[in-house]
Amino acid sequence: MSSIQERQDEIIEEFSMFEDWMQRYEYMIELGKSLPLIDEKHKTEENIIKGCQSRVWVYAEMEKDNVEFTADSDAIITKGIIAILIRVFSGQKPEDIISADTGFIDAIGLKEHLSPTRANGLVSMIKQMKMYAIAYNSQQNNKA
Amino acid sequence: MTNTSEQILDISKIREDFPILKREINGKPLVYFDNAATSQTPRQVIDCIVDYYENKNANIHRGVHSLSQIATDAYEAARETVRKHFNAEFAHEIILTSGTTHSINLVANGYASVLKPEDEILVSAMEHHSNIVPWQMLCQKTGSQLKVIPMLHTGELDMEAYKELLNENTKLVFVNHVSNALGTINPIEQIINLAHGVDAKVLIDGAQAAPHLKADVQALDVDYYTVSAHKICGPTGVGMLYGKEELLNMLPPYQGGGEMISEVTFEKTTYAGLPHKFEAGTPNISGGIAFGAALDYMNNIGFDAIAAYEMELLNYATSEIQQIEEVEIYGTSPDKKTAVLSFNIAGLHPYDIGTLLDKMGIAVRTGHHCAQPIMEFYKIPGTVRASFSFYNTKAEIDAFITALKKAKSMLL
Ligand SMILES: Cc1ncc(COP(=O)(O)O)c(C=O)c1O
16 A cells, blocks of 8 residues: 555656646546545535535545545546545545645646635645544544 | 727727736636626726826825825816716715625615615525625614515516515615626616606616616616726726715715714714715725726727627627537527626536636636526526626637637547
């Protein structure tokens, strides 16, 4: 299982091969189509990420000691962005997700999506994923 | 391609007036089709703001010194320009505000002490949130009822339903002159006449009408009319509330402060007369003056020519976009529309289209356009809205259509 850092490096490497924005976005659209989809029953109001122009749902479950994310959105580019996040965070330990740096977003040329006013709410997605990790982390600590 | 209006208006010369139109976005020449959100600013208006700070800056209505008088004269001259443009009877019926939102809140706040629980307020289903939320807040305070004038699938108001809603308890009616999300021009003459038939007062939100057509408040016999300067080539943070003299005299002041008083003791304050009663504090002086300059600029070009040319752009864009399969246009009431093209492509999210268009240098608005009830009506998350202005060209529309086709092929 590769670490968060390794996966980020892998993604940076992949994106560095693209020459222009078109290729980058075409790839994101592809990634969006491969998103691990959230179970319909988890598409609830409570799992919606607020502040997005498109609707985004994120859900997380624990598989052994790792957090597994699923998600969906009605916009394909948003799905691509969240697919990238899931590739980095899914299957990782809660404490690693909590402490993960997300600077790689900048490195792959998606910095514009990091602006807090940007309507796709990438920042809110990251926050939501970290919140899940925090919740599962404290659950584990309580059991221990 | 027939370039008739483009030549009559000399669009290339007009474009020279707008410095921002020369810039690039994402390495592509800017195609600015988000004019309904805010218009671009011509050199003449920018110069007016610079000239104010270089030559006229002083506080107004208070100094005996010459500079203050110069600034005051310029500000009051702008008020007169606004009056003339909208054909108000008196300059003191023109309250200079920070924009439409401020203007509407000023009126809504005033009615808090006038309305009773049995009173009813009508608001149309195609309003901007600015023309919904202040009235909801008002009704919470007064216990009055807020009722909605429904719309039809064509994006027009259901006038039959409106007639039925009107009754002797109706005190206020709020409708936009032009819908920002759809571009529909509402039949406000008829709306006003019918409301007056039951003695209700009417506020018309003219934010989206002002860039495209000239409203005559006396001919309309409208009670209140609101405008934002930034949508008519003026600066942000300034606008107008027109109100009939007797109504503005009746309404209590909105904010207290300097400028709006005639006498203050700790026991009692008497308010200044119109318009100062509603203009507490130091206003946006340079903005007010530039608002006048913006109207002068547009009147110089001429609203008839502007409307004719924008219609040509809209018709061209509409027929071009209809060549693309599975495009649905919202707001289809023919010839009762300003230059707004609000649409979706089946199966695609407006956000995706907007993001890719932006990458190609084309600025459109996507989303609910601060008019969520309209989106709910059509059961859609939002639309892509391209809104045109007199400085846009058919060549830009061609670039937009090409980019749209490209975005579609990438997304499908
Ligand atoms: C119809 C309508 N009303 C009100 C407003 C609000 O105007 P402002 O933000 O300038 O106060 C807008 C602006 O988008 C509008 O389109």
